[in-house]
Every structure is written in C-alpha cells, then in structure tokens.
Amino acid sequence: MSSTEPVSLLVAGRDVIADDVVVLTLRDAGANELPEWTPGAHIDILTGDSMSRQYSLCGDPADRGAWRIAVLRDPASRGGSRFVHDGLSVGSTVGVRGPRNHFPLQPAERYLFVAGGIGITPILPMIAAAESRGAPWRLLYGGRRRASMAFVDELGRYGDRVLIRPEDEYGLLDLASVLAQPRTDTLVYACGPEPLLRAVEEHCGHWPAGSLHVERFTAKTFDDEPAGADTFEVEFKRSGVTATVPPDKSIMEVAEEAGIFVLSSCMEGTCGTCETTVVEGEPVHRDSILTPQEQAAGDTMMICVSRCRSPRLVLDL
Amino acid sequence: MRFEDVLSLDPAALRCPFTGYADAREKGVYFSPEANAYVVSRYADVSQVLRDSRTYSSSITTGAPKPPPDSEMAKYIPFLLLSDDPDHARRRSIVNRAFVPAKLAAWEPLVRSLCTQIVDGLSGSEVVEFIDAFAVPLPITVITHVLGVPPADAGRFRSWSDQLAASIGAHNVDPGEVLRIAKEFAAYLGPLLDEARNREQNDILAIIAAAEAAGELPRHDAARFVMELLIAGNITTTHHLSSTLLMLARNPELADRYRGDPDTIPKLVEESLRLEAPIQGFFRLATADGEVGGVKIPAGSRVMVLYGSANRDGATFDDPDTLRPERANVTTHLAFGRGIHACLGAPLARMESRIALETLLSRTTSIELAEPADNVEYLPSFVNRGLRALPLRVTWVRS
Numbered sequence: 238m239s240s241t242e243p244v245s246l247l248v249a250g251r252d253v254i255a256d257d258v259v260v261l262t263l264r265d266a267g268a269n270e271l272p273e274w275t276p277g278a279h280i281d282i283l284t285g286d287s288m289s290r291q292y293s294l295c296g297d298p299a300d301r302g303a304w305r306i307a308v309l310r311d312p313a314s315r316g317g318s319r320f321v322h323d324g325l326s327v328g329s330t331v332g333v334r335g336p337r338n339h340f341p342l343q344p345a346e347r348y349l350f351v352a353g354g355i356g357i358t359p360i361l362p363m364i365a366a367a368e369s370r371g372a373p374w375r376l377l378y379g380g381r382r383r384a385s386m387a388f389v390d391e392l393g394r395y396g397d398r399v400l401i402r403p404e405d406e407y408g409l410l411d412l413a414s415v416l417a418q419p420r421t422d423t424l425v426y427a428c429g430p431e432p433l434l435r436a437v438e439e440h441c442g443h444w445p446a447g448s449l450h451v452e453r454f455t456a457k458t459f460d461d462e463p464a465g466a467d468t469f470e471v472e473f474k475r476s477g478v479t480a481t482v483p484p485d486k487s488i489m490e491v492a493e494e495a496g497i498f499v500l501s502s503c504m505e506g507t508c509g510t511c512e513t514t515v516v517e518g519e520p521v522h523r524d525s526i527l528t529p530q531e532q533a534a535g536d537t538m539m540i541c542v543s544r545c546r547s548p549r550l551v552l553d554l
Numbered sequence: 555m556r557f558e559d560v561l562s563l564d565p566a567a568l569r570c571p572f573t574g575y576a577d578a579r580e581k582g583v584y585f586s587p588e589a590n591a592y593v594v595s596r597y598a599d600v601s602q603v604l605r606d607s608r609t610y611s612s613s614i615t616t617g618a619p620k621p622p623p624d625s626e627m628a629k630y631i632p633f634l635l636l637s638d639d640p641d642h643a644r645r646r647s648i649v650n651r652a653f654v655p656a657k658l659a660a661w662e663p664l665v666r667s668l669c670t671q672i673v674d675g676l677s678g679s680e681v682v683e684f685i686d687a688f689a690v691p692l693p694i695t696v697i698t699h700v701l702g703v704p705p706a707d708a709g710r711f712r713s714w715s716d717q718l719a720a721s722i723g724a725h726n727v728d729p730g731e732v733l734r735i736a737k738e739f740a741a742y743l744g745p746l747l748d749e750a751r752n753r754e755q756n757d758i759l760a761i762i763a764a765a766e767a768a769g770e771l772p773r774h775d776a777a778r779f780v781m782e783l784l785i786a787g788n789i790t791t792t793h794h795l796s797s798t799l800l801m802l803a804r805n806p807e808l809a810d811r812y813r814g815d816p817d818t819i820p821k822l823v824e825e826s827l828r829l830e831a832p833i834q835g836f837f838r839l840a841t842a843d844g845e846v847g848g849v850k851i852p853a854g855s856r857v858m859v860l861y862g863s864a865n866r867d868g869a870t871f872d873d874p875d876t877l878r879p880e881r882a883n884v885t886t887h888l889a890f891g892r893g894i895h896a897c898l899g900a901p902l903a904r905m906e907s908r909i910a911l912e913t914l915l916s917r918t919t920s921i922e923l924a925e926p927a928d929n930v931e932y933l934p935s936f937v938n939r940g941l942r943a944l945p946l947r948v949t950w951v952r953s
C-alpha cells in the first residue's frame with residue numbers, strides 16, 4: 238500500500254526540456270530509498286496553498302533513489318504549475334504524498350499508447366515496461382508544436398514504433414486509422430487533454446469492453462462548441478410532447494419548459510440523478526459517469542449535459 | 555431584519571430567516587464581518603460559485619477552519635464534502651454509481667416496509683412526537699441497510715451522528731470533543747471494514763472495503779468515508795421530513811389534495827425542499843481572485859453560499875415564498891447544492907421522502923399540530939434548518 242502521509246523531498250534536478258515543460262528530479266534528503274511504484278502511478282505535490290496537484294511519475298521504477306516528474310506551465314492554473322515552475326529550484330524541498338496508481342498497466346499481448354501533450358508522462362514508464370516484457374507496442378503522440386512536446390529525443394531510440402505527430406505539421410491525431418481495427422489482444426492506454434480522451438473513447442466504441450484505459454484527473458470539461466451542439470428534436474415519449482433543443486439549451490431545460498418533471502442535482506453530468514432511458518436516437522455523451530462501453534451502448538444518457546447527433550431523439554420521459 | 559440576525563441565532567430569526575435573506579439579496583454580494591465571509595444570496599450567484607469549484611474550494615464547506623494537513627483532526631474530517639478536485643472526483647467515483655436512482659430503486663421495497671412498520675407502531679397514538687417517532691429513525695435505519703452496517707447499531711450511529719452534525723453552523727463547538735467522537739466512530743468501523751472485504755454482496759461498505767484492499771484508500775480514509783455516508787443524510791432528511799409535515803399540518807387542504815393524488819407527491823417534496831432547505835447555507839474558500847455578481851472577491855476570502863436564499867429568489871422562482879408544486883422549474887432549487895459536490899444522497903432522500911409521505915397520508919385522515927403554531931422552535935444553527943420538536947395530533951385510518 239502507498240503512503241499517504243506527506244514527506245519532504247529534495248529537488249535534486251530541474252531542467253526545461255520543452256517549451257513550458259520542466260522536469261524535476263526528486264530525492265530523499267537523507268539519500269534513503271523512495272517507495273516503490275509501478276508505471277501509471279502519480280504523486281501529489283503539496284503546492285503550499287494547502288492544496289495538492291497530481292503528477293505522473295515518468296522516470297524508471299527500478300531507480301529507487303530518484304523520482305522524475307514533468308510539469309507543464311498552465312497559464313490558467315490555480316497555482317499548481319505556477320508553484321512548481323516559479324517556486325521550486327534545485328535545493329528546494331517540497332511536500333509529496335504517494336505514490337498511488339489509478340492507471341496501472343495491465344498484462345496484455347500488445348499495447349497501443351496514445352498521448353497528447355504532457356499526457357506523455359505516465360506513458361513513458363509504461364512503454365519501458367512493455368518493452369521489457371517483450372510485448373509489441375506502438376505510441377501515437379500528439380502535441381501543438383514539436384518544440385512543445387516533451388521527451389521527443391528520449392523516444393527517438395524506439396524508432397518507428399513511435400509516431401510523433403505535432404498538430405502544426407500533421408493536423409489532429411489520426412485516431413481513426415490506428416483504432417479502426419478492434420483487437421482482442423491489445424489494450425489501449427490514453428492520457429492527454431480532455432478533447433483527445435473523448436475522441437479516443439469515441440473511436441474505441443467498437444473495441445471489446447475493457448480495452449480502453451484513460452487517465453483522467455478531474456471531471457470532464459467541455460468546450461463551448463462541442464460536437465453535437467446543433468439543434469435537434471426531442472420526443473418525450475411518456476409525456477407525449479415533442480420539442481426542439483436549440484444549441485444554447487440543454488435537454489433538461491427544454492423538458493422543464495415543457496412542464497415535464499425531471500429530477501436533477503449537479504447539472505453538469507457528475508451526479509447521475511438525471512439518467513434517462515434512450516428509446517431512439519444517437520446520444521452524444523458529455524457526462525463523467527457512464528463508462529465508455531455504456532456510452533457507446535447509448536441505452537441511457539444524462540440529459541443535463543448530453544446531446545444528440547441524430548436529428549431526432551426519443552426519451553422515456 | 556438583516557441576515558446577520560440569523561447568524562446571531564436569534565430564535566425569531568431562526569424561525570423565519572427569509573426576510574434576512576431578502577435583505578441580503580437586495581444588497582447583492584457583500585462582505586459580512588459577522589460571518590467573516592462574502593455573503594452570496596441570489597440564485598444566479600450561488601449557482602455560479604457552486605459550479606466554479608476551481609476557484610471556490612470546498613475545504614471549509616461547513617465553516618470550520620481547515621485543520622493543518624498533518625494534524626490528527628485532518629484524518630477525520632469528511633472525505634468528500636471537504637475535498638477538491640482531483641481528489642474529490644476520484645473519491646466520489648468510488649461510490650457514485652451506487653447512489654444513482656436506478657440503483658437505489660432496489661431499496662424501495664425496504665423503505666416502504668420500514669415506513670409501514672413505523673406507522674403500524676404509531677397508529678394507536680393520538681398524539682405523536684413526529685421527529686423522534688418517525689423523522690429520526692427512518693433515515694438512519696435506511697442508511698444502515700444501504701451501507702451494509704448492522705441496523706441493530708442504529709442507536710449508536712445516531713448519537714455519534716447527532717453530536718458531529720450538531721457541531722456544524724453552531725457556536726462554542728469543542729474541537730477536542732468532535733475529535734473524540736470521530737475517533738470512537740472510526741474505531742467501531744474498523745472491524746466492520748475487515749469483515750466486509752470478504753463479503754459477497756455489493757453493498758457500499760463492501761465497495762469501500764474493496765477500494766481499501768486495492769490500495770486506493772488507507773484505513774483512516776475508508777473509515778471516514780463510511781462515517782460521512784452514515785452521517786451526511788441523517789439530520790438533513792430528518793429536518794426535511796419534519797418541515798414537510800409541519801407544512802401539511804398547517805394546511806389540511808394540502809394534505810387532502812395529496813391523499814387524493816399521491817402520484818404528484820414528488821413535486822410536493824421538491825417544493826418543500828425549495829422552501830425549507832434543510833441546509834440553508836455552506837461555505838467556500840476563494841483560491842484565486844474572482845468576481846461574483848459584479849463584486850470582486852479576493853483570493854483567500856471565505857464565501858458563504860445561501861441555498862435557502864437562492865431558493866426564494868424572485869428572479870428565478872415566481873411568487874417565491876408561496877408553495878406552488880406545479881411550478882415548471884420545481885426541481886431546480888439548490889437544496890441539494892449544484893455542481894461537483896451536489897448531494898450524493900439526493901436520490902435516496904427524495905425516495906425516502908416520497909414513500910414516507912405516501913405512507914403517512916394514506917394511513918391518516920387528518921394530521922394537525924398538537925400545539926399552537928407559534929410554539930415551533932428551530933435548532934440553534936444557521937446551517938441546519940430543523941425543528942426541535944413536532945407534536946402532531948393524528949387521526950389514523952382504521953384498519
């Protein structure tokens with residue numbers, strides 16, 4: 238079991254390895270061994286505001302003397318990445334909890350890794366593990382620009398098993414072709430920004446249940462103009478009401494205006510109160526509750542946030 | 555009346571804090587030295603703060619200061635309620651699916667039989683102290699079943715739970731005493747967690763014990779998780795049931811209407827929650843500079859969000875102080891909060907309340923106050939809105 242009491246570690250190295258990405262090497266000040274960890278594990282860095290931020294360990298698990306994390310400066314950050322970028326230098330001490338692993342690498346014959354931006358961090362030790370187990374693997378790695386992508390050089394040694402795909406050179410990651418063919422012997426591990434994870438989840442819809450593993454630290458967030466934001470028609474079957482859902486309203490709001498009684502709580506797809514049975518239509522899921530398999534099955538949906546791809550949606554309401 | 559009179563726990567203000575809220579809504583967002591917090595009282599503003607959990611941290615939701623991270627107390631504070639993302643998302647995902655309406659539907663027969671049992675036991679009595687007789691035992695018994703802890707120990711949970719809950723929104727709380735109770739509770743839960751690891755059923759104790767076995771939760775987190783789930787819904791549901799019965803007892807026509815049309819009871823439940831939110835307000839801590847309702851809130855400020863006031867905001871609810879279960883937006887009140895911390899137990903509370911009312915109304919022909927209406931007294935808390943006692947004169951249906 239992992240330790241949850243914070244410990245103080247020494248920042249023994251600090252390198253800028255890509256635009257806005259710094260790598261820290263952490264050691265015990267007394268040169269003691271650090272706790273064991275497995276690929277996919279993260280640690281919590283206490284950021285001084287009595288909050289903590291999670292960073293994946295991206296070094297070598299066999300190196301019990303040092304941990305490595307890579308941190309992207311996020312201008313919108315509440316202070317986590319700012320704390321690391323501006324507040325820590327070689328010789329600083331920092332409070333750390335963990336490691337914990339919620340994204341463990343399960344045994345499989347083959348692996349497909351998908352990383353976006355700083356999401357490469359948990360994938361690095363996974364690749365090393367796959368390599369040492371002799372399991373064939375591939376990595377599809379996207380980012381804005383080549384210069385913003387961490388560890389590109391380090392990945393060079395794996396040759397053409399790694400596809401480096403900066404967006405300004407190649408456009409969006411070509412998930413369709415790498416995920417086109419579902420395989421029963423392959424596990425897919427993805428980490429990156431929310432839109433990428435959502436795209437991977439969609440493309441894995443026809444893969445065997447349990448194939449896809451994603452690392453997601455917070456509730457899903459959505460861009461203002463998501464796919465499926467168009468107008469569609471909704472029929473509330475039991476109530477015998479049909480109405481139009483415009484882009485700026487949720488199905489929930491339309492139901493409410495039509496005088497249909499639907500319970501809700503969070504209004505953002507995290508609590509599950511408004512789960513509704515879909516009779517007909519293709520939902521675009523935007524909740525954080527249903528598993529990718531359940532979303533792909535499309536039997537139910539959270540009508541506070543989710544929408545519809547087909548022109549018509551029929552709900553059991 | 556000013557909102558600050560409510561904070562002073564003046565009995566008249568506690569009976570009817572709503573003019574104080576109206577005054578706060580009139581002012582908009584403002585800093586109240588008495589609350590040592592920015593007071594947020596309009597619906598749109600409360601909703602904005604609740605949904606912006608990045609800026610407004612839940613670490614001080616109950617109003618108590620954060621214990622230092624390495625203190626003993628830090629190990630016993632509520633596990634979900636006071637956590638922020640990403641911890642919160644991960645913690646909540648461990649139990650979230652067990653509390654959605656579809657899963658809870660399986661408990662409906664049990665809730666119905668518990669309600670029936672209680673009513674069977676009461677139907678000889680003409681005067682019933684509703685809180686002790688019904689509103690307290692129902693939620694606590696239900697939650698022991700849902701969690702998978704021994705129902706026979708409900709009495710012990712009740713006393714722990716009452717003592718911990720009473721410390722919220724009250725003054726003169728002794729932190730040492732709170733810690734002592736929390737520790738006693740945690741020690742009791744240890745063996746239950748051990749036992750649940752090997753259990754076949756998938757009750758919530760078993761789900762938490764499994765997460766513990768998988769290394770996701772150390773023992774003290776598993777214990778405070780169970781403790782939170784056992785406690786969170788008790789006094790809130792007790793208060794909701796008693797407020798609703800007070801409403802019915804004051805208005806016999808209303809009771810008759812729902813006797814005749816029990817299918818619409820869920821709307822009455824929602825409207826009662828809106829008007830008499832069992833949790834009137836909670837706190838947030840601003841982690842960055844922000845702006846709410848045109849007022850700047852500097853990082854580090856305490857923010858008090860008044861669900862009970864938002865629910866009576868005329869900008870969102872027409873004729874806001876009147877019970878109108880037929881209003882279209884009857885479910886959009888904030889009695890269960892909103893956003894990532896929206897009440898985990900809301901579907902359970904809603905079900906309990908619906909079945910309790912169905913049972914009580916179908917088994918009675920009249921429910922009246924046994925004491926003059928002016929005598930009702932509320933508990934001394936600006937967070938929990940709850941009656942001290944509710945003696946009812948009941949005419950039971952002859953069986």
Ligand code: HEM
Pocket residue numbers: 604612615634635636646697782783784786787788790791794831832833836861888889890891892894895896897898899900902903
């Ligand atoms: C009528 C009854 C109830 C009311 C009015 C109520 C109210 C609330 C409110 C307002 C919150 C949100 C707090 C915030 O904004 O930070 C909340 C959270 C919570 N409630 Fe309830 N509650 C009720 C019943 C229950 C029940 C029966 C349970 C049983 C498990 C429960 C468990 C919880 C938990 C665990 C949280 C914390 C959720 C989180 O932080 O993610 N509640 N409740």
Ligand code: FES
Pocket residue numbers: 500501502503504505506507508509510511512524539540541542
């Ligand atoms: S209201 Fe919470 S998921 Fe829709």
